Amino acid sequence: MKRLLLFFCLSLISLSSFSQWNWINPIPQGNTLTAVCFTDENTGYAAGDGGIIIKTMDAGNTWTILSSGIIGQLRSLYFTDSVTGYAVGVSGVILKTTNGGLSWAPQSSGTILDLHSVHFPDSNTGYAVGANGIILKTTNSGASWVSLSGGSGTLLTSVFFPNADTGYVVGYYGKVIKTNDGGLTWITLSTGTNDNLTSVYFTNDTTGFIVGNDHDAACVYRTTNGHDWSVKKLMIYISLYSVTFPNDTIGYAVGYDYYWGNGCGTRTINEGTTWSDNLRNIISGINLYSVYFTDGGTGYTVGSRGIILKTIDYGLHWDSLSTGVTRNNLHSAFFPDANVGYAVGERTYEAFSTILKTADAGESWTKLPGVTSKALYSVFFTDLNTGYAAGQDGRIIKTTDGGETWTVPSSGTSNSLNSIYFLDQNIGYAAGLNGTIIKTTDGSTRWLPLRSGTNNTLNSIYFTNHDTGYVVGGNGTILKTTNGGSTWRAKSCGTNVSLLAITFTDENTGYITGGGGTILKTLDGGETWVGIWGGTANDLHTIVFTDPNTGYAAGTLGTIIKTFDGGSTWTTVSSGTDRYASIFFTDFNTGYVVGFNGSILKTINGGGPIVGLNETPVAFNRLKLYPNPTNDKFTVETDGLKENSRLSILTLTGKLLFTRQISASSTMIDISDLQSGIYFVRVMGEKTVRIGKIIKQ
Numbered sequence: 187m188k189r190l191l192l193f194f195c196l197s198l199i200s201l202s203s204f205s206q207w208n209w210i211n212p213i214p215q216g217n218t219l220t221a222v223c224f225t226d227e228n229t230g231y232a233a234g235d236g237g238i239i240i241k242t243m244d245a246g247n248t249w250t251i252l253s254s255g256i257i258g259q260l261r262s263l264y265f266t267d268s269v270t271g272y273a274v275g276v277s278g279v280i281l282k283t284t285n286g287g288l289s290w291a292p293q294s295s296g297t298i299l300d301l302h303s304v305h306f307p308d309s310n311t312g313y314a315v316g317a318n319g320i321i322l323k324t325t326n327s328g329a330s331w332v333s334l335s336g337g338s339g340t341l342l343t344s345v346f347f348p349n350a351d352t353g354y355v356v357g358y359y360g361k362v363i364k365t366n367d368g369g370l371t372w373i374t375l376s377t378g379t380n381d382n383l384t385s386v387y388f389t390n391d392t393t394g395f396i397v398g399n400d401h402d403a404a405c406v407y408r409t410t411n412g413h414d415w416s417v418k419k420l421m422i423y424i425s426l427y428s429v430t431f432p433n434d435t436i437g438y439a440v441g442y443d444y445y446w447g448n449g450c451g452t453r454t455i456n457e458g459t460t461w462s463d464n465l466r467n468i469i470s471g472i473n474l475y476s477v478y479f480t481d482g483g484t485g486y487t488v489g490s491r492g493i494i495l496k497t498i499d500y501g502l503h504w505d506s507l508s509t510g511v512t513r514n515n516l517h518s519a520f521f522p523d524a525n526v527g528y529a530v531g532e533r534t535y536e537a538f539s540t541i542l543k544t545a546d547a548g549e550s551w552t553k554l555p556g557v558t559s560k561a562l563y564s565v566f567f568t569d570l571n572t573g574y575a576a577g578q579d580g581r582i583i584k585t586t587d588g589g590e591t592w593t594v595p596s597s598g599t600s601n602s603l604n605s606i607y608f609l610d611q612n613i614g615y616a617a618g619l620n621g622t623i624i625k626t627t628d629g630s631t632r633w634l635p636l637r638s639g640t641n642n643t644l645n646s647i648y649f650t651n652h653d654t655g656y657v658v659g660g661n662g663t664i665l666k667t668t669n670g671g672s673t674w675r676a677k678s679c680g681t682n683v684s685l686l687a688i689t690f691t692d693e694n695t696g697y698i699t700g701g702g703g704t705i706l707k708t709l710d711g712g713e714t715w716v717g718i719w720g721g722t723a724n725d726l727h728t729i730v731f732t733d734p735n736t737g738y739a740a741g742t743l744g745t746i747i748k749t750f751d752g753g754s755t756w757t758t759v760s761s762g763t764d765r766y767a768s769i770f771f772t773d774f775n776t777g778y779v780v781g782f783n784g785s786i787l788k789t790i791n792g793g794g795p796i797v798g799l800n801e802t803p804v805a806f807n808r809l810k811l812y813p814n815p816t817n818d819k820f821t822v823e824t825d826g827l828k829e830n831s832r833l834s835i836l837t838l839t840g841k842l843l844f845t846r847q848i849s850a851s852s853t854m855i856d857i858s859d860l861q862s863g864i865y866f867v868r869v870m871g872e873k874t875v876r877i878g879k880i881i882k883q
Contacts, residue, residue, distance in 0.1 A: 207746075207779070207787040210548055212492055212510025214240055214249035216783040217744075219488035220475045221263040221273075227480045231287060232488045233260040233273050234475075236744045241287045246486060246496050246507045252287045257743050262303045264312070272328060274301035274314050282328045293328045307347035313369065315342035315355050323369050336363055336372030348388040352412070356383040356396050364412070377407050377415045385428045385439070395458055397426035397439045404441060408458045420452055421463050428487075432479030438501045440474035440487045443467070447535065449474040449489055453501050468504050469493060471513075471535040491783040511551045514540040516780040518575075518768045522567040527770070528589065529780045530562035530575045540784075541575070543589050548778055548788045557583050557592040564606045566614070574630060576603035576616045584630050595630045605647045607655075615671060617644035617657050625671050636671045646687045648696075656712055658685035658698050666712045679706055679715040686727050686741075691734045697753060699726035699739045707753050720747050720756040728769045732777075738793060740766035740779050748793055759793045811867060815881035818858035824851060824869055824876050835880075836866040857882055 209215045217235040224230035230246065233239045237256035240249045254260065258276040265271035269286040273279075278297040281290040295301070301316035314322040319337020324330060340361045347353035353365050355372075360379040363372040377383070381398055388394035396407040396415070404424035407415045420426075423445035431437040436455050443450040449472040451465040468474065472489045479485035483500040486507075494507040516531035525547045533539040538556020560578035567573035571588045580599040583592045597603065601619040608614035614630065617623045621640040624633040638644065642660040649655035657665040657674070662685060664677040679685075683701040690696035698706040698715065703726060705718040720726070724742045731737035737753060740746045742765045747756040766785070771777035779787050810823040822833065835844040835857065843860065848869070857865070860882050869876040 206791065207789045207793060209251070209785075210788050211551060211784055211786040212508055212513055214492070214494075214508070215251060216492040216510070216513065216785040218473075218475075218490045218783070219492060219494065220259065220261050222476045222478045222486050222488045222494075223263045223265055223271075224478055224480045224486070225265045225268045225271075227482075227484065229268065229286075230478070230480075230486065231263055231265070231271065232476075232486075232494065233263050233275075234488070234492075235259045237275075239263075239273065239287060239290070245484070246494065249494070249507075252290070254281060254290050255292070256281070257745075261301065262314075264304045264306055266306045266309045266312075266327075270309070270327070272304050272306070272312065274304045274316070276300045278316075280304075280314065280322075280328065280331065293331070295322060295331050296333065297322070302342065303344045305345045305347055305353075307350050307353070311350065311368070313345050313347065313353060313355075315345045315357075317341055319357075321345075321355065321369065321372075334369045334372075336365070336369075343383065344385045346386045346388055346394070348391045348394070352391060354386050354388070354394060356386045356398075358382045362386075362396065362415070375413060375415065378417065379405070379407075381405070383407075384426065387429050387431060387437075389431045389434050389437075389457075393434075393457070395429050395431070395437060395439075397429040397441075399425045399441075404439075404452065406439065406452070406454075406458065406461055418458075418461055420461055421450070421466060424450060424452075424466070426452070427474065428476045430477050430479055430485075432481065432483070432485065432500065436500050438477055438479065438485065440468070440477045440489075442473040447471055449487075449493070449495075451477070451487070451501055451504075455500075465501070469495065469506070510784055511542060511553055512540050512784040514784055515782045516540065516542070516767060516784060516786070517561070517563045517577075518565045519770045519778055519780045519786075520565045520567055520573070521770055521772045521778070522570050522573070524772045524776070526570055526588070527772075527778065528565050528567065528573060529768075529786065530565045530577070531780075531784075532561045533559055539577070541589060541592075542786075547772075547776070548786070551786065554589045555591070557594060563602070563604050564616075566606050566608050568608050568611050572611065572629075574606050574608065574614065576606040576618075578602045580618070580622075582606070582616065582630060582633070595633070597624060597633045598635060599624060599633075604643070604645045605657075607647045607649060609649055609652055613652065613670075615647050615649070615655065617647045617659075619643050621659075623647070623657060623671065623674070636674070638665060638674050639676065640665070643684075645685065648688045648690060650690050650693045650696075650711075654693065654711070656688050656690075656696065658688045658700070660684045664698070664712065664715065677712055677715065680717065681706075684725075686725065687729045687739075689729050689731060689737075691731045691737075691752075695734065695752070697729055697731070697737065699729045699741070701725045705729075705739065705753065705756070718753050718756075721758055722747060722756075727765070727767050728779075730769050730771055730777075732771045732774045736774070736792075738769055738771070738777065740769045740781075742766075746779065746793060811878045811880050815883045816857070817883050819854055819856050820880055822848075822853045822855060822867060822869065822878075832870050834868045834870070835860070836868060 217238040219234035222232040237254040239252040260275035273281040278295040280293040299317040304314045306312035319339045321334040322331040342357035362375040383398035392412040404420040426441035429439040449469040474489040477487040491513040495504040519529040521527035529542040531540040541554040542551045560581040562575045562577035565575040580597045582597045601622040603616045603618035606616040621638040623636040642663045644659035662682040665674040685700040703722040706715040724745045726739045726741040729739040748759045766781040
């Protein structure tokens with residue numbers, strides 16, 4: 187696990203309910219986006235993995251991350267007016283907003299089946315379709331939904347109603363069904379295919395289009411009478427996922443070229459009679475899942491790795507609205523001091539694996555010169571200039587000039603190395619596949635194999651001193667050495683899940699995280715381990731502590747959990763991206779997580795809900811409290827207090843005891859009825875939170 191600098195904060199605590207994680211890379215965010223829609227030429231929304239919903243109010247130039255309240259994938263968006271919208275996704279989720287996305291309320295769908303598409307022909311009546319042929323209908327603006335028959339057990343991918351009564355649904359195995367009575371009855375239409383259909387769109391009551399693929403070529407199906415369909419086979423090795431028409435003449439569909447690995451599109455300018463085949467390379471390495479046009483040739487498409495593209499010429503040319511130093515998966519981060527940090531990862535569609543560096547506390551990152559094509563899984567620095575990374579096929583690289591140049595010493599193994607750890611400038615260890623553990627005593631000039639006694643994959647290595655170290659891995663493997671790695675002894679932990687990360691807060695107290703939300707703790711130097719419930723069943727890939735009591739673990743589905751009491755209890759403080767692979771704190775409040783799709787997020791106040799960079803973060807300031815300690819009354823002083831601020835008294839566990847409105851910069855508070863002890867005092871304004879600690883005698 188990662189070494190960190192420990193800074194104790196005795197008089198101020200950043201409570202998780204007020205803290206934040208900000209996206210640093212990519213911008214606006216890195217989750218796969220599966221749906222996009224606009225309510226006017228400037229205002230639009232996109233949604234996707236991790237429950238992400240983002241909004242633009244300036245035609246895509248900037249985006250704000252909204253709070254959906256869920257962590258599952260969202261697959262479709264539809265707005266009935268400028269402020270009322272719906273999102274549907276996995277496990278029967280239906281969300282509704284009535285204030286332009288500022289808040290989203292879950293609606294009762296009556297199903298746990300995944301929902302793939304939602305459409306409203308008017309403000310009251312809507313339909314949602316999805317897995318196992320589910321078709322839902324609402325007639326009261328989403329307040330309640332009823333299940334309709336007609337889907338016949340097939341995965342349904344898209345629904346569209348050109349008018350209040352007539353609607354079409356498409357799905358896998360060539361499924362096309364039509365209703366003429368608002369969903370009461372459905373008839374099956376034939377397209378002559380048994381292949382997967384992914385999107386349907388109508389330009390009027392009778393003219394419509396369906397896209398899909400027949401396993402070797404993209405297909406567009408067209409009807410001009412709402413019943414009979416003709417097919418156009420387009421480019422080979424193409425899957426199309428979304429189709430739309432900005433007007434009756436011009437249409438556009440997007441998808442993925444799985445031969446070249448590119449996001450692609452196809453366009454018609456003659457009502458779908460012919461379609462272009464020269465737009466195969468819109469963007470490299472990206473699936474495009476949804477496309478939407480506003481007017482005047484302006485359109486947007488979204489896809490994997492959070493990509494957002496915009497066109498102003500009906501799709502002839504596309505420009506990226508997303509920025510970032512990389513979208514490659516990142517596996518590990520390390521900061522040798524508060525400002526300088528490194529992150530390493532994969533090389534998807536590039537010649538060399540990713541090595542990133544920041545010199546300004548994570549605010550900006552640069553890509554360092556490449557040295558290897560092998561994926562890098564772990565990074566460790568012994569000082570500002572000297573560092574190591576380990577990864578695929580036994581690759582180890584070393585720098586002595588802060589990452590400007592790298593050498594490739596021989597590790598002596600071809601087994602992939604998942605973790606690297608150094609005790610000083612000379613002594614280091616790495617561990618990986620097939621029970622591999624190697625050691626260097628000369629700063630990586632030579633690596634020697636150690637006998638681990640296991641063939642299980644080893645995922646994380648940590649030493650508490652020069653003699654005592656630990657390695658964890660697959661099938662519940664825990665190994666301990668007390669002689670600098672010469673021998674290793676297996677320790678029992680009562681589980682056979684894969685153990686993914688290990689850290690210690692002192693020589694006796696340590697923690698392990700792993701698959702299925704596993705958390706283990708030892709108080710006797712790893713001799714015995716007990717399980718702790720962390721409140722999640724998601725895999726936890728990384729764990730770190732900023733002091734003996736405060737720790738964080740992160741993993742799949744963007745899970746971040748936090749403990750204030752040495753692991754006895756955990757609170758979910760953030761969920762928001764596909765997967766976090768590494769977490770690192772440089773002090774009590776400042777931390778970083780890195781993960782899939784080049785995700786880099788930062789907190790400056792102890793972690794918590796993810797916010798967009800376009801939102802104004804809450805500022806934390808200290809309160810002046812006197813007399814302190816006090817027997818009964820004390821005075822609260824704060825500068826720049828705004829009206830309608832609220833003062834609260836809380837226990838150390840966060841339980842609210844007292845609250846009141848305050849408007850003066852100096853306020854006397856009576857706590858004579860409270861028991862003796864230590865309490866937090868919190869003053870919340872619109873954009874400021876002030877927290878202090880009072881001792882009641």
